[in-house]
Amino acid sequence: MLKSRLAAASLLASLCILAPSQVVAQARTSVAVAASWHVTSLDPSSDGYTYQRMGIGExxxxxxxxxxxxxxxxxxxxxxxxxxxxxxxxxxxxxxxxxxxxxxxxxxxxxxxxxxxxxxxxxxxxxxxxxxxxxxxxxxxxxxxxxxxxxxxxxxxxxxxASFAEDGSTVAVIGTGPFRITFVAPPISLEVERFSDYWGEPALIETASYMSASRAEARALMVESGDTDLAVTLDPAGIRQLSPLDDVEVEVVPIPRTIALKLNLARPQLAEAKARRALSLAIDREGIAAGILGFPEAAATQLFPPTLEDWHSDSLAPLSTNFSEAKSLLAELGWEPGPDGILMRDGKRFELTLRTFPNRPELPLIAAAVQDQWRQIGVDLNVSVGNSSDIPAGHQDGSLDVALYARNYGLTPDPIVNAADDFGSGGGDWGAMNWDSPKVAEALAAALETTDEAARADAVESVIESVQAELPVIPIAWYQQTVAHPKALQGVVVDPLERSYGLSKLRWAE
The missing domain is CATH 3.40.190.10 (Periplasmic binding protein-like II)
Incomplete structure (x- = not known):
């Protein structure tokens, strides 16, 4: 098989050399996408975001x-x-x-x-x-x-x-979008073609492909080498690598996603709001935003980013950094340095384990920075880099101490849905853990039910004030979505809600 492929390649090369007049350049009609997420299932409840972004399901x-x-x-x-x-x-x-x-x-x-x-x-x-x-x-x-x-x-x-078997399991993704699936190979790739009977405007390209490439540096190299046309979510090194290239465009767009720490308030180290404020004060957000993310403006002063205008309040006192104040707050709670410098109280060390995952390449780096910064106030933070599924699993079985993740508050166009899931009674997999606030629960219920804009605004303000004061989760940075593509690929628009790659509008320059 290998010999036959080499022979075919040699023949093709010979044709190109010996008969250039017979080789006709054809316009490109396909786009290759590379992103970090696996295609693990056909079920829209778990992997529907990929099928939606690729223009398959609506x-x-x-x-x-x-x-x-x-x-x-x-x-x-x-x-x-x-x-x-x-x-x-x-x-x-x-x-x-x-x-x-x-x-x-x-x-x-x-x-x-x-x-x-x-x-x-x-x-x-x-x-x-x-x-x-x-x-x-x-x-x-x-x-x-x-x-x-x-x-x-x-x-x-x-x-x-026909997408579903008799038992309700998903056996195919047969949607109504501008593209239909022609091939899928979980967990790595899928291919689509233009659907000629689409009810809306037909796609400009004929085919597209998706590949899961978990490492950010691999996605950057794929763009540079021409192996992919649309690389989604780059790390700062990849941005620096690609930005100087004359034939590559790097797009950066703020999106309603926040990098934050999820805390298990059942842990005695995290149960008191004063301790959580101390941990927040011991995070150098500006340093992380500038040094790791490459965007100084991304330092989070509150949970919800400015892109969510109704959920971002200019009246809130901004989160800040003050290591001395952090130490004082913990001392007031009875935490004293042990022989190795780690704080102790009632014979228990201030030791925690943080879980995170590498699909978003900045997360392990931020985890290491937080580990170092908390060490300066006497907190021993162990970092465990695994799968994103480890976080909801740890929430469900109670084994989680701390988690670092990037929460998408644009998962639905109305953030109240995510807020209710995260901060309602019992908390949520990607929100509060063992934090119960009757005031917040009441405000969320009001915001979910009312159609009166003024009443809803008051309820939302109550929620964001309580979250800022009690810090059941600790915001670190507001997310910037990054996409790289050849300049010859026209019509690229980065969707701040991450609902679509915009494939149907893409075209190659002639």
Whole structure:
């Protein structure tokens, strides 16, 4: 086999040398994407973000770059006066990739399957989902204002009935998007082609591919060598490597994602708000943002970034760095240096283990920086670099001490959904752990139910003030999304909500 491939390559080279007039340059019609995330499953509840970003699956509701809700597969939606019934009217003449037509019954079946699985729809008090003519009808047990935002999440993408086996498992991803899958090889890659019967504007390119390349330096090298056309999420070294190249463009866009520390408040070292404030004071955010991320403006002064205007408050006292004050606060709580300099109280060391993962290449580096900075105030922080799944697993079984991650508050276009999941009663896998605030729970409930903008704004303000004061999670930096591509690839737009790679708008310069 190897000999035959070498012979074929030799023959091709000979043809190029001996008969150049017969070699015709063809316009490029394909785009290769490289990102850090594996394609581990066909199930939209777990890997739907990849299928959504690649333009394969679509949702009833879409969102523009500002987070405003816009029509998706539903051309319009409305709620009853009591807020208990929502109607989503479908677009006409929409086809799935298998040639079958979309109707309310099929959309309802897809959503009911999503509802039966762990995922975003479990956050809403849904009584039932039914079909009525061209409408998908969702009945609620109590008002839930952000329901349309949930219907924009990847886990609610509408798939054809043939996507599912009789037992409900996903056997194919047959969506309605501008691209359909032609090949998938979990966990590394998938390939798509333009869907000629797409209901919207057809894609400009004919095919595209996705490859999981977990190491940031590998993605940078792939762009430099021409092995990929769109590399998503670069580390500072990769940005420095690619920025000077004449034929490569590096795009940097702030997005509603925050790098933060999740704390298990059941641990005696973390149970007191004063101790958490001390740990926050012992983080040099500006140094991390400038030295590791390469963006000094990314230092987080509060949890929610400025890109989330309704959730970012200029009136909050900003988080700052003060190692002396941090030491004083811990001393007030009875923590005293032991023989090795590590703080002790009641015979227990101030020792914790931090879990993080390398899919976002900056996280292990930030973990090492926090480890060093906390050591300066007498805190022994061990760092464990593993899989991202280790964090929710540690939340569920109670084994987690501290976690470092990048939380996407644009997972749905309305951040209230994520906030309720993270800071509601019982906390969440990617939010608070063993922190219960009746004040916050009440404010979240009000924000979820009300359609009055002033009342909602008051509730949101109450949430962000409490989170800033009590620090159930400690913000470190606001995320900057980075994408590199050849300058010849035109139409690249970095989606701040990370919903799409924008493949259908891409084209190669002639």
């Amino acid at each position: 949702t009833l509701v879409d969102a523009d770059a500002s987070g405003a809700l816009v029509p998706g597969l539903a051309r319009e939606w409305s709620s009853s006066e009591d807020g208990l019934t929502w109607r989503f009217r479908l677009r006409p003449n929409v086809e799935f990739h298998d040639g079958t037509g979309l109707d309310a019954a099929k959309a309802t079946a897809s959503l009911n399957r999503a509802l039966s699985h762990p995922g975003i729809l479990s956050l809403a008090p849904i009584a039932d989902i039914t079909a009525d003519g061209d409408d998908v009808v969702v009945r609620l047990e109590k008002p839930f204002a952000p329901l349309p935002a949930l219907m924009a999440n990847y886990a609610t993408m509408i798939l054809a009935p």
